[in-house]
Amino acid sequence: MSFGFQVTGRDGGARRGVLTTPHGAVDTPAFMPVGTQGAVKGVTQRDLEALGAEILLSNTYHLYLRPGDGLIARQGGLHRFAGWTRPILTDSGGYQVFSLAARRTIDEQGAHFQSHLDGSAHLLTPEKAADIQAQLGSDVAMVLDECLALPAEAGAARSSMERTLRWAARARARFLAIRAGTAPGVIVTNPGQAQFGIVQGGVYPDLREESAAETVKVGFEGYAIGGLSVGEPADVMYDIVARTAPRLPEDRPRYLMGVGTPSDLVEAVARGIDLFDCVLPTRNARNGWLFTRHGDVKIRNARHRDDTQPLDADCACYACRHFTRAYLYHLQKSNEILGARLNTLHNLHYYQELMSEMRGAIEAGSFQEVSSRILERRRYNSALPEEDSQ
Amino acid sequence: MSFGFQVTGRDGGARRGVLTTPHGAVDTPAFMPVGTQGAVKGVTQRDLEALGAEILLSNTYHLYLRPGDGLIARQGGLHRFAGWTRPILTDSGGYQVFSLAARRTIDEQGAHFQSHLDGSAHLLTPEKAADIQAQLGSDVAMVLDECLALPAEAGAARSSMERTLRWAARARARFLAIRAGTAPGVIVTNPGQAQFGIVQGGVYPDLREESAAETVKVGFEGYAIGGLSVGEPADVMYDIVARTAPRLPEDRPRYLMGVGTPSDLVEAVARGIDLFDCVLPTRNARNGWLFTRHGDVKIRNARHRDDTQPLDADCACYACRHFTRAYLYHLQKSNEILGARLNTLHNLHYYQELMSEMRGAIEAGSFQEVSSRILERRRYNSALPEEDSQ
Numbered sequence: 001m002s003f004g005f006q007v008t009g010r011d012g013g014a015r016r017g018v019l020t021t022p023h024g025a026v027d028t029p030a031f032m033p034v035g036t037q038g039a040v041k042g043v044t045q046r047d048l049e050a051l052g053a054e055i056l057l058s059n060t061y062h063l064y065l066r067p068g069d070g071l072i073a074r075q076g077g078l079h080r081f082a083g084w085t086r087p088i089l090t091d092s093g094g095y096q097v098f099s100l101a102a103r104r105t106i107d108e109q110g111a112h113f114q115s116h117l118d119g120s121a122h123l124l125t126p127e128k129a130a131d132i133q134a135q136l137g138s139d140v141a142m143v144l145d146e147c148l149a150l151p152a153e154a155g156a157a158r159s160s161m162e163r164t165l166r167w168a169a170r171a172r173a174r175f176l177a178i179r180a181g182t183a184p185g186v187i188v189t190n191p192g193q194a195q196f197g198i199v200q201g202g203v204y205p206d207l208r209e210e211s212a213a214e215t216v217k218v219g220f221e222g223y224a225i226g227g228l229s230v231g232e233p234a235d236v237m238y239d240i241v242a243r244t245a246p247r248l249p250e251d252r253p254r255y256l257m258g259v260g261t262p263s264d265l266v267e268a269v270a271r272g273i274d275l276f277d278c279v280l281p282t283r284n285a286r287n288g289w290l291f292t293r294h295g296d297v298k299i300r301n302a303r304h305r306d307d308t309q310p311l312d313a314d315c316a317c318y319a320c321r322h323f324t325r326a327y328l329y330h331l332q333k334s335n336e337i338l339g340a341r342l343n344t345l346h347n348l349h350y351y352q353e354l355m356s357e358m359r360g361a362i363e364a365g366s367f368q369e370v371s372s373r374i375l376e377r378r379r380y381n382s383a384l385p386e387e388d389s390q
Numbered sequence: 391m392s393f394g395f396q397v398t399g400r401d402g403g404a405r406r407g408v409l410t411t412p413h414g415a416v417d418t419p420a421f422m423p424v425g426t427q428g429a430v431k432g433v434t435q436r437d438l439e440a441l442g443a444e445i446l447l448s449n450t451y452h453l454y455l456r457p458g459d460g461l462i463a464r465q466g467g468l469h470r471f472a473g474w475t476r477p478i479l480t481d482s483g484g485y486q487v488f489s490l491a492a493r494r495t496i497d498e499q500g501a502h503f504q505s506h507l508d509g510s511a512h513l514l515t516p517e518k519a520a521d522i523q524a525q526l527g528s529d530v531a532m533v534l535d536e537c538l539a540l541p542a543e544a545g546a547a548r549s550s551m552e553r554t555l556r557w558a559a560r561a562r563a564r565f566l567a568i569r570a571g572t573a574p575g576v577i578v579t580n581p582g583q584a585q586f587g588i589v590q591g592g593v594y595p596d597l598r599e600e601s602a603a604e605t606v607k608v609g610f611e612g613y614a615i616g617g618l619s620v621g622e623p624a625d626v627m628y629d630i631v632a633r634t635a636p637r638l639p640e641d642r643p644r645y646l647m648g649v650g651t652p653s654d655l656v657e658a659v660a661r662g663i664d665l666f667d668c669v670l671p672t673r674n675a676r677n678g679w680l681f682t683r684h685g686d687v688k689i690r691n692a693r694h695r696d697d698t699q700p701l702d703a704d705c706a707c708y709a710c711r712h713f714t715r716a717y718l719y720h721l722q723k724s725n726e727i728l729g730a731r732l733n734t735l736h737n738l739h740y741y742q743e744l745m746s747e748m749r750g751a752i753e754a755g756s757f758q759e760v761s762s763r764i765l766e767r768r769r770y771n772s773a774l775p776e777e778d779s780q
Binding site for chain 2: 333
């Protein structure tokens with residue numbers, strides 16, 4: 001199967017679609033669980049399949065440093081290495097260089113940094129990021145973008161956006177060379193890989209507009225909106241998404257990077273986004289923060305200590321079908337691995353169900369009604385007295 | 391189903407049997423995975439069922455301190471609390487008082503100690519240990535025994551053994567009072583609970599002999615051999631087991647506490663032991679020490695870094711069927727939770743298979759041959775050059 005995308009339905013601004021990749025199809029809108037180091041924390045690959053996850057996100061920066069893209073290529077690519085047969089999207093590593101690496105300096109060439117693992121020196125260029133992802137063999141590779149330091153004045157945001165555009169052109173050229181077989185030394189483990197460009201421009205609508213137009217001119221199989229959910233108010237983010245999405249080609253998938261809360265997903269789907277990734281469901285799970293249709297639950301709260309009810313009686317996940325809040329509370333307080341696992345299964349199940357509910361609503365033409373109900377319920381529950389952390 | 395035990399076959403000193411409990415039957419010889427705090431680290435309850443674990447061990451000391459046996463009783467007992475429908479054996483907490491608690495002092499009354507969690511003061515008596523386990527509702531409760539500080543002279547070993555005997559009589563009296571409904575304030579969550587006595591006496595055959603005879607006089611539904619695998623040479627342990635097991639009633643289950651390595655299990659089954667528990671498969675798994683039929687594997691060793699082979703090509707566990715040594719190495723080096731999980735699934739699978747193989751061999755009358763082969767293979771593999779820790 002080669003890469004493709006088809007919009008199969010619309011409801012207001014929301015799109016229902018199917019992404020096809022060399023490793024199978026993905027019903028969109030879709031949420032990608034994050035497997036930073038080639039593993040999603042707290043669950044197995046068969047758990048993810050059972051949860052209905054059709055695509056995972058993994059991380060170029062981490063896998064390049066350890067175990068190395070060369071090793072993974074020799075193993076036949078990331079799918080075989082990680083025992084995951086469904087699609088994978090890899091981010092370019094740009095964000096991690098900015099957030100994790102030591103002594104990073106950015107120049108026109110790329111990002112110079114030291115590994116957070118052993119201090120070794122590295123240079124990540126747009127070309128190098130493309131090479132690494134070709135060796136990993138993900139189904140979707142992302143271009144290397146510059147992550148703007150915040151808060152950013154319009155001038156800095158413009159410079160950064162423009163550099164990201166120049167890098168996008170270089171990344172695309174390299175990607176096409178790899179595809180054409182004129183990139184010696186790169187082991188291509190997935191000849192059907194696609195490449196997505198990334199729209200930057202901070203919170204400035206005019207920069208976003210320009211970035212979208214120029215990125216589309218470079219030409220990619222899909223487009224991402226990057227640099228959001230980095231501290232700006234939610235309505236600013238929604239506004240940027242609303243202005244940017246329509247400037248991207250109708251027939252290409254749109255991916256909102258690193259976003260977000262359940263409400264963010266609903267708001268962004270309403271504005272035409274097809275793909276999401278976020279560590280929220282998995283990271284919050286390990287900290288005992290659980291998402292439910294009836295509001296968020298902080299399972300460490302003492303009110304759950306004696307509670308013989310399941311986390312969510314209406315939820316069909318393994319944790320909710322077999323265990324009580326009292327047991328989940330006990331596991332969390334005892335730092336038992338099982339707590340992280342059950343919480344992660346639940347949160348990912350919640351996210352997958354949320355996406356499934358939205359897909360069904362778009363198909364049925366009831367997205368407005370369904371999304372309003374989801375958002376209303378979340379607003380109502382956040383208005384309840386805050387649960388005190390114990 | 392009420393508690394019972396039937397020896398269904400013999401081969402040399404080895405016994406094949408069936409333990410029946412209010413929560414189902416257990417084919418013996420059996421290994422009990424350890425769920426210290428009501429959860430086996432790294433796996434779920436459904437994993438354990440799929441692995442064929444028919445009985446779990448859990449821990450009175452830990453559960454008494456957190457979440458409390460009162461809370462668990464209010465939840466309907468440990469089975470319901472932990473979502474485990476099969477049999478559970480609880481140890482008495484004696485060993486943990488000695489190994490974990492702060493400022494412990496032992497006198498004839500019991501063990502005074504401070505919680506390792508919050509420093510609170512507690513007194514664990516033989517009666518209290520029986521009460522806690524009645525509230526937990528395990529299928530098998532253990533008597534509180536005194537754990538001998540090592541190394542122990544014969545005099546100290548005798549005093550300790552004699553105190554354990556006096557405690558055994560008190561524990562039995564309390565257990566019978568609970569069963570008769572004359573222990574007010576104790577919430578009995580499993581009316582069919584059985585109680586096992588524990589033979590002590592260190593490495594002194596005469597003390598072990600006396601302890602066995604006197605413990606049997608008190609009268610229990612089963613008998614354990616305690617205080618072994620605490621630093622003495624393996625052949626001393628095997629010798630004590632060989633001398634003690636025949637002094638226990640033929641028609642009652644025999645449980646060797648806290649033991650042990652795969653070789654220990656084989657040697658002890660050969661000497662008439664029916665039940666085992668040990669943290670070795672689960673704890674070693676988390677540290678990357680994996681048991682296989684072809685020898686132990688330390689997965690952190692650099693030799694596995696590029697290895698596209700499974701851990702054990704002959705193993706049917708999830709980890710061996712789906713992942714390479716290179717991936718397990720990567721997970722271990724990256725401290726990914728998935729590494730702990732896959733390794734634990736594998737090691738528990740190995741232990742369950744080992745027990746199953748021994749049960750089959752006893753039934754077939756080939757225990758001598760099968761056990762020799764297992765031990766020979768382990769000796770051969772330990773004679774290979776040591777893998778260097780990385």
